[in-house]
Amino acid sequence: TQLLEQSPQFLSIQEGENLTVYCNSSSVFSSLQWYRQEPGEGPVLLVTVVTGGEVKKLKRLTFQFGDARKDSSLHITAAQTGDTGLYLCAGRGGSNYKLTFGKGTLLTVNP
């Protein structure tokens, strides 16, 4: 069974601060995705990374896939209140390519 551990579980910061969220596993994934979920909604895909060492930027968000494709990080620069939400990482791998989700990091950005 492939498991993804996300840390921290909860994060509360002030607007303008920087933060990093981590997603770690002992398993290798063929690809890894990050989603953001807001209350009352389903998760929305932010990015997909497929190559070890890959770095992708989406405005103030920077995503990195580890060289060994076992871990990933999400860095947010100058957080805004609109960044508040549950951030989920999800890895695809194994013989059936099932998508496995981490339990998420609940981010609260205070004004």
Place this chain on the structure above:
Amino acid sequence: KAGVTQTPRYLIKTRGQQVTLSCSPISGHRSVSWYQQTPGQGLQFLFEYFSETQRNKGNFPGRFSGRQFSNSRSEMNVSTLELGDSALYLCASSRTIGTSGANVLTFGAGSRLTVL
């Protein structure tokens, strides 16, 4: 284009009852996956359907079942409900089956089930 539509959005049932949840995927999407989301366990995979056939199954008891119709719409059923079945049930659709490394899932808003 219309997104993934799940009905009902909220429902309350009692222990022992059964429930059927519906999911209409994005037009053109042939794969539908179902997930259970709870605060303690996060998102857990239930099953994936493609072209009316179940292609993948998670580690849930047989009380959880699903099906997909020829128009790609999907339903999931939970029989003999237990208190622990209270959760947000999410449906996601995609163009292809999950074997593609970069396969993109689009989620619906979910059906929130409360079992009393």
